[in-house]
Amino acid sequence: MxxxxxxxxxxxxxxxxxxxxxxxxxxxxxxxxxxxxxxxxxxxxxxxxxxxxxxxxxxxxxxxxxxxxxxxxxxxxxxxxxxxxxxxxxxxxxxxxxxxxxxxxxxxxxxxxxxxxxxxxxQYTLDEDYFRRIGALDYTLAHDDGQMVWDLETADVVLVGVSRTSKTPTCMYLANRGYKAANIPLVPTQEHPKELETLKHPLVVGLTAAPDRLAQIRGTRLKNISAPDHAGTYSDQDEIRKEIIKAKRLFARKGWPVINVTNRSVEETAAEIISRLSAKRAGK
The missing domain is CATH 3.40.50.11410 (Rossmann fold)
Incomplete structure (x- = not known):
């Protein structure tokens, strides 16, 4: 049969x-x-x-x-x-x-x-690779959400994007693979850290997403933490669209690669970042 x-x-x-x-x-x-x-x-x-x-x-x-x-x-x-x-x-x-x-x-x-x-x-031998991954996790935790911006040059990857574009979970996934990853949130009422302008060693990647999807995620986030959106801008789709346009202008000016995470899993986003990092290190 x-x-x-x-x-x-x-x-x-x-x-x-x-x-x-x-x-x-x-x-x-x-x-x-x-x-x-x-x-x-x-x-x-x-x-x-x-x-x-x-x-x-x-x-x-x-x-x-x-x-x-x-x-x-x-x-x-x-x-x-x-x-x-x-x-x-x-x-x-x-x-x-x-x-x-x-x-x-x-x-x-x-x-x-x-x-x-x-x-x-x-596969769990305490070798150089194991300690590299532990070091990467320590680094990523210390450089999450815009912390220690003065030390970004030592990162392998720096992710930049507006709120709720999966920066932190993607960084943690990369850290588990042994890559030192930092992330910088782009806040509409603030200028991005000046340290981003002069980075040479890390691969800097811009993360973006569809405004309607971000509005949905942010609205759910506010409900889950029982936090009111006093200004009415955090989860407003029109305001989010303005944030994304401003972020994309920064990405374009700096020539950073951009990944749209709207329909991507963290694993898929990380896989593309690792591929780009490998190409960068190979001089391609």
């Missing part, structure tokens, strides 16, 4: 159980699940997370949960014996068990001609 015919004859699932089994933190599995499940809007995963599974006793407890709530099993387990035990038991329970990293690991091993490092949590 073809895959298409098989799918057609099977009743679609609205909700389904997914067991994430890891001998480390489980972050890799969580990321993969989110990426894959986003392709199936009609079905929602019911996640069962089992992290730091490093003994047969722990694994048997996990298997008991899988038996009581059968569903997909996604795993990252280094120990061959534990891995084999999980695969055998899942086969007996007739539930699919997927080692999500196998295709990549096998491809790397074939290409590099090297054996894999069988070490649990190898």
């Amino acid at each position: 073809s895959t298409t015919a098989s799918l057609a004859s099977r009743k679609p699932r609205t909700y389904f159980h997914v067991h994430l089994v890891s001998d480390s933190t489980g972050e890799t599995l969580n990321t993969v699940l989110k990426s894959v499940s986003s392709r199936f809007d009609a079905a929602k995963p019911l996640e069962h997370v089992s992290s730091l599974v490093r003994s047969k006793k722990q694994l048997n407890q996990v298997l008991a949960r899988i038996e009581s709530s059968p569903g997909l099993v996604m795993f990252t387990i280094v120990d061959p014996e534990l891995r084999r035990h999980l695969e055998v038991k899942c086969a007996e329970l007739q539930v699919p068990a997927i080692s999500v990293l196998d295709p990549l690991l096998n491809a790397f091993a074939d290409y590099l001609g090297l054996e894999q490092t069988l070490r649990t949590g190898a």
Whole structure:
């Protein structure tokens, strides 16, 4: 029977159980699940997370949960014996068990001609990259929302934009990737910091968004914090349009790249920034 015919004859699932089994933190599995499940809007995963599974006793407890709530099993387990035990038991329970990293690991091993490092949590080694990311997070927190403008030259990236254009969450995402990111809010009643005029080392990026979307976000923000808009300008669409026009003039005068975040996730915005930063460093 073809895959298409098989799918057609099977009743679609609205909700389904997914067991994430890891001998480390489980972050890799969580990321993969989110990426894959986003392709199936009609079905929602019911996640069962089992992290730091490093003994047969722990694994048997996990298997008991899988038996009581059968569903997909996604795993990252280094120990061959534990891995084999999980695969055998899942086969007996007739539930699919997927080692999500196998295709990549096998491809790397074939290409590099090297054996894999069988070490649990190898990606979390306290190496230079780890401390670089911690340093980036410290820097980004200290330089959030226009703080320490005198120290912007040491940033990798500086984001500039009007209120609620996702500057802070984008900076935090970049910091988690090891980039020192600062952000400067453009306030309609104030001039931008003079330090922005002379920056040479960082990539400066202007963030903008559609006025109607910003008005909606700002209005919701005011309601959530129970704050009145006394001047009536913060969430007014016409006033926001003026803010954006002023910001775009600054971006154009300085020749900064501009990203419209209206229909972008933080991850998508950060990906474009990283791509631009790589090009800048390569002299392109």
